[in-house]
Amino acid sequence: MSLFAELKRRKVVRVAVVYAATSFALLEAADLMLPRLGVPDWSMNLIVGLVVLGFPIALIMGWALELTPEGVKRTDDLPDPATPEAAPALLGKRTVFLAALLVAVGIGLGAGWFLKPAVEDPGEAPVPTAATTAADDAVQAATTTAAADTADEPDKNTIAVLPFVNMSANPDNVFFAEGIAEELLNILAGVDGLKVASRTSAFSFRGKDTPIPQIARELGVRHILEGSVRRQGDRVRITAQLIETESDTHLWSETFERDLVDIFRVQEEIAQAITLALKDVLGVRQVSVAATTTDLTAYELFLRGRTRFYQRFGLDEAIADLRSAVERDPDFAEAWAFLGAASFVVGNGGYPTELDRARLMDEAGAAVERALALDPELATAMAVKGQLLTRNRDPAQIVEGLQLLERAASRVTADSSAPLWLGLSLLELGRVDRALPYLEKANALDPLVGINQGYLGIAYVTAGRAEEAILLGLRSQELTGSVFWSFQMLIELVNSGAEARAYELLGAMLAADDLNPVDRQFFTEMQLAISDPAQRDAVFVSGEPGADEVDRFRAVVKDLMFRNGARAISMGDLRVSQLMLTIGAWLPSLGWLREDPALYAYMDRIGTVGFWELDGFPPGCRPVDGPAGRRLDCSGYGQ
Template structure:
């Protein structure tokens, strides 16, 4: 079922011949997406998926099916020296109804005012169409730089968002010039950091070189605004992958989520849950990322990766293949596509797949490591040894992390468990990030219960759910800080997933989302919210009913029909809880608000 409070903003069409106007069109689209994403309870498709449809002709039905949204915005921009004309339309994807269109003729020098005005207008019209939304007085904050400099910034961002090396370097050089002119403008620093980090992560540049190039720009961004959502997300990555401090990593990621929700923040939290071994919860957050950005190659890859970790190899393959379809330069999926073939008995097919890999540099080690895994699994010791010797030559290179990873996995497959654990120990001493993902790797299973391996894992991740002793119930189940932490997490889960709409929701269901025993969640509700399970969940249902019953599209429904749609499954329970919470009957509420 499509959430009626969901929207996509398609890239605005450049109606001018001037390429400069193309930068403004993309920038305006991004600003509107970012502005609408600030509205609580509104689900906004991310940039990647919206821009997938740039320069493509699509129907409302296609947008509904492919982006899973109830509404979308399309528009165009025509610019001249003294005037800019922006035309905006809002379309209901269910019936292909263009329920409003507006044209804005404005002075091109008032760029920030234009962005805010158009965003607010869209938000207000959306509220009229779908029901109540809390909208702030301003959605786009003006930037204290001259318009000419801002247009140069949009030009630089236009090139780096093409996400290939040639255009990224071109965009970075433009943004460096912007920084020289406006050294206190934070966005160019964040975008240069993003561009280098992306190229390093995808293997488009040597990782160490890319991250070193990014670092000074990120440090300056922290100085300028430590509370930026992008800054908080980057700090979160550093705490996890560099400092191995998951508590701090979650803290920064949740702060970024509070400032402005986005698919990459949900993806990041899914990463951390994977590190902890909480794979079911990792799926929940990843599904939210996919909902916001269904055309993100990385989101599809990670969904496939999670299924691979759960040894659901046949289920994983379509996601991994879709990731490559969306981005042929993505270096991660091929390794796991080959492994899925290998572990479903298609060993020769896996060897052929790795041998025929195209477009991935040899130094990425996917082909070399993938073949080593195949030969180890097939007990072809001679060929395996040749690949292992070659992998060992990379232990002194920039690819030390990948080399160690393959050597550990190959030795486990060969049954050389002590050798594999020696390598794990060396990787730990070298503080290699691969350590954080070893505990969920299926190939590692034969050594997971080894005392020495457990010890290394616990030193790296003290809260590792795979290796710590099973928590014994205690009299005081949760302390004050834990209650505060989990209360916040539970509220976010209820908002994101609307669990209360399930009439059969149980305390155990709620507990599974928090990865806590039901006893703990019962105590959490009692001490954190002063409610029992029924009171807590039905409060959400009452609020949902109050919102739905006043909507135009529900005018023809009975009160109980709306109550059932809001998650209640009993007339008595609904009437009792409504009067308890609101102090009046549902009928009286409806009459007083008609």
Template sequence: MDIAGFYQELRRRKVIRVTFVYVVVAWLIVQIAETTFEPLQLPDWSLPFVIIILALGLPIAVVLAWAFDLTPDGLVLDSQLAKKNSFKTNSTLSDAPSIGVLPFEDMSEEKNQGYFCDGIADEILNLLTKIESLQVASRTSSFQYKNKFADIKEIGRQLNVKSILEGSVRKQGNQVLITAQLINVNDGYHLWSERYYRDLADIFLIQEEIANCIVTALEVTLSSQEQRVIKMRSTKNIDAYEYYLRGWHYFHRATQKDLLHAIEMFKKAIDKDVEFSRAWAGTADTYAFLYLYFDNQPDYREKASSFSKQALKICSEQAESHVSRGMAHLLCHEFKEAETELNRAIELAPRSFEAFYFYGRSCFHQGKLAEAAAMFEKASSINPDDYQSVLLLPQIYRSLGRVDDALNAGKKGVEVARNFLQLNPDDSRALCLGAIQLVYQGDIEEGKHWIERAIAINACDSIILYNATCLYVRIGELDIALDCLENVVLTGMVNREWLEHDSDLDPLRNDARFISLLEKLEETK
């Protein structure tokens, strides 16, 4: 490890912080000793003895700080923590070029441009994901390093990539200074670096130049379609683009309140440029997520449909428009139309996680379980840190009779959920999906603890109640399971097709209460 890397490792393991705190506390102890030992008439050797003990304790504290880390699970070896936190994609790197895009650092004096810096990195990452021959670490993985210091080699190992793009942004008035550097993970040397000091209106050109420079440095050959995608721009209005970036900033926070703020930002972007197709698509996506995860009021579904339709009308050559339109069709149970749109999105962006994930949901709704499994497997391979796609697989595998695959997927899903919960301890969906697989693995008490935590965080969430239903079915508490399911049906946040194809509910099939619930759903269809 080089000097810079060693220094970053000291910071990561909190050795510097521990040393500083120890020295300060030791100094205070000596001051107190000097003041109090003489009035207490302690022997003359008492003060030197305290100083010697404190001096001997310093290297011990440093060693402990290096070797151990304090976590919510207690004191653990740092090597075990690194292993636990590492993202398990492939154990070895493939021959294909690969890259992780880290969040760009905010270099403005006020430190209030985080949304803009994240947005620039996000846009570059999204451009790169449209290149089929380039493996790109997911946003979830890469953005965990925001405001954190870590050795590039260690980041590369955890992201399972060969190169890292990092950079910084300083925006002042109508000027922007962007620095970007592409680093070889293996040796830490720069493959490419550049500084751009331009008018803010040139931001789209800068992103295109950075993407092209990365492609050249990594010796990636672009198809004609990929070249068109990189050059494609949705707006020339910088104000619209800033509102658009703010919209995604709120969207990624994923609370109901933040999603509503995201819609406000996307709509302001549209007001600035009515032809900004990606702002229309972003608005549609946000309405779809509100409908799926928070409130299934028909107005959200209708707006997801109308905004996605307009996005596609403005630009039919962007994958984002087709994903949005596919999601809108899915909400309306127009499965054939949804799959047509999602297929087109995959043609335009072969590594679109959202396209494969929602294609999987469409297949599951129709009972096409083998196809659903294939889609969720692909989605999980594109974004191995997404707990939802991998945790939906076990129930499908069980329905297909693939018992071993179900067990393996459950173990992997719980591991992904644990990693995610370390960064997002209050994510109720990760808790409830992981809880079911813990029960299937025989960890009944921990599974019940997870589902209870999820319900405590959000007792009215229909998805949590539905997963609680599945958990209680598994442990044989069928009356409690039906109580939970009845509450889910009352919210209107579940459909008959999903209940009919979920193998976790098989023990309820002949129960009169369950049959009654299916009939009620059919009546309100």
């Protein structure tokens, strides 16, 4: 007997056909039903894997077994179907039943395995120490305080858009999926009366199994939009669902399958459906979405470049994508704006690059000028241009830059960059009173972004709110792994005589698990210097010329903390020290630094004094001439 004839006799071919048909129907049903049931996004991938794994099992069982009126028997025990004694074949319903049963059993066993709760080995549990307990208490207090700000029930007109899951076979389409979610977030942010959580905070839950109600609590929203994107060639399927988080119920869910050319139309349909679902809260709202480009390849390059920019990862690749996007469509205003933004953050330092930083800064300026020529109201372009102007050391341009940042910060957007940049610029200029509202706005927009928490903490300690500042500094360290923002708190505590509190804060910072050895040694030295002033000169680096950047930064911290300001001021050429000086000068206890003629001369060199002459000096301060040169008299500062 031939192999094919034997396969037919054993019903293997029919089992394979039935299994394939059943599996296809099952997958199509799951693709439609799972999003509406609220199951985790990875469930579809699990089902696909189990169906594939079940196929060879079905073939083996089809070869070995047969379902008969007398029950399941081995195929070899059955009479030849060509003989008169053969029982009537049950190749229809029974074969379908067997194949479906195999699929169900496989899925049940696989789901039981993957979904069973993990059992921790009690022997692996860490033993808490006094230091870790203190740090945990401090971080818990910070988290509790931050949560207290949003403890009130979130408004019904609040929503967060989570990153959409890439359901395509090509992993590179993750940029497309997240880009679509970002587009919807930006569209919804423009709906009058609807408050939208910032992209950075909402997207921080990417790849996590955090329950929806917990996400809503942390973001302070009442509704969550989540979904998935599957792309095949020029066709795209977008599934989206709107969840009311207080009751954890689905208000709306729908699947859109369109040609890629209709992508802007789909975005409009989804946004309109959401506003209709919330009409009792918002009233009737009409949403319209204009195509930002007619070149779909340029649009995909833009989505990928913008996503990389927001993630602050692969920024050189982001710049390359955005350059390609504007080369394909020179009238693509948003692509020009984000090309300027990416070029600025890389050119300004702080991120690794293989590109020339000076050229990037030039390109940033040209890109935002082009973006504003195409669309004068683009908030991203206005904010970047404002940043460029405030760093030109020209007083008139500093004023113009602040005005642009104010315009950008006033726009309805889910991006906290503009208010953060504006608040930080004002803080460096000594205008703490004007900086605080913008830094609070940035933190409210993006409460899970560490730099927003950190810079608000610096503003609070500058305004005399040290305990609130400490909690924010610890929270920023928890979110970013950086201790940069806590240095300002330490400087103020020591200079104001609260050395015991500074010692406690250093203990909490030392308890961080991910603290690198260099910082750990430095904090230990600082604790020693606080507890024994005689040891200060011995444990700190000198900061003499030739020291590396880390040593010079440490010297600035030491000098500001222990009232040895002359050497710190002479280091104004170091960028990070410049930030420490220009912000540290406004700490309540550093009057000796504010009134030092060397600081006045430094502020004059970077254009700050010229700005003060145009816009007014910091409250409580005025310029005076003294034996050592012109300086600030800040006798009324803080009053």
